[in-house]
Amino acid sequence: MEGSKRSALIELARILAEAGVPYAVIGGVALQIHQSDPRTTIDIDLAVLARDQIPRERLRQAGFRMTGTLANPENWIGPEQTPVQFTDDATLAAAIGRAEEIGVESVKLRVIGKFDLLREKLRAGSDPARRRSKRLQDLADAHGLVEAHAALLDRLTDAERKILETAG
Numbered sequence: 691m692e693g694s695k696r697s698a699l700i701e702l703a704r705i706l707a708e709a710g711v712p713y714a715v716i717g718g719v720a721l722q723i724h725q726s727d728p729r730t731t732i733d734i735d736l737a738v739l740a741r742d743q744i745p746r747e748r749l750r751q752a753g754f755r756m757t758g759t760l761a762n763p764e765n766w767i768g769p770e771q772t773p774v775q776f777t778d779d780a781t782l783a784a785a786i787g788r789a790e791e792i793g794v795e796s797v798k799l800r801v802i803g804k805f806d807l808l809r810e811k812l813r814a815g816s817d818p819a820r821r822r823s824k825r826l827q828d829l830a831d832a833h834g835l836v837e838a839h840a841a842l843l844d845r846l847t848d849a850e851r852k853i854l855e856t857a858g
Contacts, residue, residue: 714737733775
């Protein structure tokens with residue numbers, strides 16, 4: 691995990707835990723946690739069950755500020771200018787419940803599991819509504835996860851394996 695995001699990530703985990711909000715770190719930061727290959731990412735992506743659960747006032751008090759909303763994501767910027775994106779995409783609800791807890795300094799950070807992350811990367815990588823560059827990055831991330839954790843491949847459906855094969 692890049693040091694510049696560490697303090698924002700720890701503060702987010704603390705705020706969400708204190709507010710009792712179920713969440714999971716997803717995206718590039720989750721990849722940084724689950725594999726040893728370096729992965730650069732600009733922002734912190736978090737999945738929540740519903741955006742109305744986001745403790746907005748607590749975030750503001752900690753120096754975060756909202757910068758905008760789209761269909762699913764709600765965008766914030768952290769006190770050290772770290773972009774944060776919350777999504778309430780319903781396809782991630784079960785993964786939030788299965789999130790793994792890891793200790794980081796004084797907090798427990800909830801991170802999407804490897805298999806759920808792989809499936810999410812395959813889904814995002816095959817979404818024609820996403821920019822091509824983003825889809826290619828998602829598929830590269832999926833390949834990296836399988837290379838680092840080969841047993842994940844056995845759990846994929848035939849359709850998911852086909853996405854990996856055609857992307858390679």
